[in-house]
Amino acid sequence: MNGKPATERFDFDAVHDRSHFGSAKWANQWDEFSPRVEGENLISLWTADMDFRAPEPVIACLRSAADHGIYGYTKRDRRHYEIVRSWFERRHNWAVDLETLLPAPAIMPSVAAILRTFTQPGDGVIVQAPVYSPYFQVVRDNGRNLLINRLTLVDGGYHLDLDEFERLAAKDARAFLLCNPHNPAGKAWTRAELESLDAICERYGILVVSDDIHCDIRLNNRRHIVFSSISEGAAAKSFICTAPTKTFNLAGVPSATLSVADRGRREKLFAVMQASFMVNANFFGRLALEEAYSSGDQWLDNLTPYIRDNIDFVCDFAAKSLPGITPMRPDASFLVWLDARELDARVGGVHRFLVEQAGVNLYDGRVYGPGGEGFIRLNVGCPRSVLEKALTRMAIALSSI
Ligand SMILES: Cc1ncc(COP(=O)(O)O)c(C=O)c1O
Structure with a gap:
């Protein structure tokens, strides 16, 4: 569509009412993985979508497609995959081979399909906690054995526990x-960390399903290292799952791409996905992916400093006015993990306390499994004024205890 306006404006300060159209974040306040939250005038900074409009070229493309009024079957053609490849080469220096790419509806259905295809009921699947909670469900609900490798918290940052990983x-x-x-x-895992994991997986014949959905928003000089790019062995054992949905705020018009270097496994997975009728593209999802990956660079390059400034704002604010809450600075994404363990014990559950006393709904760290207790996750993909209002409410609530 290449509908790039001559002067694209980036207004991340604009506040949009999202209570219409059934937004899980603002209208429903809960999803199937988290406790239902009730409250008046809650500020919702929990689930991982942003309160920003998508890049203007994406909106223009979807608008013109919507106006056309015929929403029939659609296909991903070679150009589609070339757009995906070009994005990853441009942004992450990952020159993925076109023939390794497979279409997918979204990340989690793909993870489920991979586990069902290449593991048997009862097989162990390692997950590093605390982590995105559907990882637990996708292992358990598909009858596999959940093996939790706890990350270790040292000086306010997470590290791999490789001994425990090897034991599992x-x-x-x-x-x-x-x-x-x-x-x-x-x-963001470093090359050395990924190499250590790869070495253990190689020794024990373990397949690696890598979920790279948060790879695009880079907040410091740590680059994204795609697992399959670290060695031939890593490429042969891995399934790389990518999507533009977090990056460009397109979670409701999903579309994803997998890269599977091993030809035999790729063909087998594709056959299984076909048998589940998972490979037909969603009309809007396909268009959104193509437009975002071809015209979204400028938007992302403007979004990233805005997110970075929001994180600085949170860190400064917390140091001054949120006693008992210590943010962990992310390398990537629009999510900030807040350590509130001591406060959690003091108020009998910090998440509930903030909902009830501050009118702020963050994500309860318990949802993220072992190691998440006493933490809360703050989504800073919102206008600064909304963030400031939420933090101010939290400061007032904390000053009263
Ligand atoms: C790490 C991670 N993976 C996957 C997803 C969801 O991906 P999808 O909606 O494509 O299944 C999320 C959404 O928050 C996520 O944070």
Whole structure:
């Protein structure tokens, strides 16, 4: 469509009412993975979508497609995959081979399909907690054995526990679900860390399912390292799952792309996805992906400093006015993991306390599994004024205890 306006404006300060159209974040206040939250005038900074309008070229493209009025079947053609490849080469220096790419409806259905195809009921799947909670569900609900490798918290940052990882790998693990970068703390794994994980997976014949959905919003000089790019062995054992949905705020018009370097596994996975009728593209999802990946660079380059400034704002504000709450600075994403363990014990549950006493709904760290207790996750993908209002409400609530 290439409908790029001559002067695209980036107004991340604009406040939009999202209570219409059934926004899970603002209208419903809960999803199937979190406790239902009730309250009047809640400020919602929990689930991981942003309160910003998508890039103007994407809106223009979807608008013209909507106006056309015929929403029939659609296909991803070669150009579609070339757009995906070009994005990853341009943004992450990952020259992915076109023939490795597979179409997918979204990330989590793909993870489920990969686990069902390449592991058996009862096989172990390693997950590093605290982590995005559907990882627990996708393993358990598909009858696999959840093996939790706790991340260790040292000096306010997460580190791998490789000894424990190896112990689990040696047990009955068949697959490892890697979150790269890691949600909830926005941790970008280094090459050395990925190489250590790869070495253990190689030793025990473990497949790696890498979820790279948060890879595009880079907040410091740590680059995104795609697991399959670190070695031939890593490429052969991995499934890389990507999507533009977090980056460009397109979660409601999903579309995703997998990269599977091993030809045999790629063909098998595609056959399974076809048998589940998962490969037909969504009309709007396909268009949104193509337009975002071809015309969204400028928007993302303007969004990133805005998010970075929001994070600075949170850190400064917390240091001055949020006693008992210590933010962890992310390397990537628009999510900030807040350590409130001592406060959590003092108020009998910090998430509920903030909902009831401050009117602010963040994500309860308990949802993220072992190690998440006493933490809360703050989504800073919102206008600064909304963030300031939420933090001010939190400061007032905290001053009264
Ligand atoms: C790490 C991670 N993976 C996957 C998803 C969801 O992806 P999808 O909606 O494409 O299934 C999210 C959404 O928050 C996420 O944070």
